Amino acid sequence: MKMLIVEDEAAIRQQLADYFSALNFVIETAADGEDGSYYATEYDYDFAVIDIGLPKVDGIEIIRRLRAAGKKYPVLILTARGHWQDKVKGLEAGADDYLVKPFHSEELRARANALIRRSGGSATPQLTFGSIVIDTSTKQVTVGGSFIELTSYEYNTLEYLALHPGQPISKTELTEHLYHQDFERDSNVIEVFVGRLRKKLDPENNLKPITTVRGQGYRFALEAG
Incomplete structure (x- = not known):
């Protein structure tokens, strides 16, 4: 998953980046509201954490701008301000949740x-999805009640596709949202991961959970339920 962190306190910014990087998030950070506004409105993310009290441009304005730009990814406000008025302003600007400092990383x-x-x-x-169950909390996958062993890269690929069922996802999008900058972007490793997933999830080739969309990438083809 690709995550944006906009936080002017260097220690907190680094703490969050290290914590979520260890959870296989791809992290981009900004130390002030001006840079944060640029990243938030120009790029797509799966999740963003935005502090309210930022230099240059405050967090509330960043949220207004990214929503005005048509960005729909979820945003959590991180703030030292505990007043309910600040929380209301953030939510009304388009934030989805808030957390007050100090906070626990696990929360x-x-x-x-x-x-x-x-x-x-x-x-x-x-x-x-039928006999396939993906637990996004424990990062475990079962097929017909049996656990399937996946590498972190394989799991990340499967989870991203499953969170966008029915949508064609290009290899470029998968790489940008799931893997860090030093990942071999010009290689065919995404094809390898998808091939492994197909064999592990559907060894008899009956379910066909991941299909190839010619010229567009891959699609998770099973329906939820």
């Missing part, structure tokens, strides 16, 4: 996962 992670799931149309951690 932020839980809120992030919940917002990402809901943006993909799921209210629970379990994404169920």
Whole structure:
């Protein structure tokens, strides 16, 4: 998942970047509202954490701008301000949730996962597609009740496709949202991961969970339920 962090306190910004990087998020950061506004409006993310009290441009204005630009990804406000008026302003500007400093990283992670799931149309951690169940909380996958061993790269690829069911996802989009800048962008590793997933999820080739869309990429073809 690709995440934007806009936070002017260097220690907190680095703490968040390190924590979510260890959870296989692709991280982009900004230290002030001007840079944060640029990233937030110009690029797409799966999730953003935006502080309110920022130099140059405040967080509320960043949220207004990104929503005006048509960006629909979930946004969580991170703020030292505990007044309810500030929370209301943030939510009315287009934020989806808020967290007051100081905070626990585990709570932020839980809120992030919940917002990402809901943006993909799921209210629970379990994404169920017939006999395939993907638990986005534990990062485990079962097929017919049996656990399937996946590498982190394989799981990330599967989760992203499953959170966008029915949509063609290009290899470029998968790479940008799931893997860090030093990932081999010109290689065919995405094809390798998809090939492995097909064999592990559907060894008999009966379910066909991931289909190839010629010229567009891959699509998770199963329906939820």
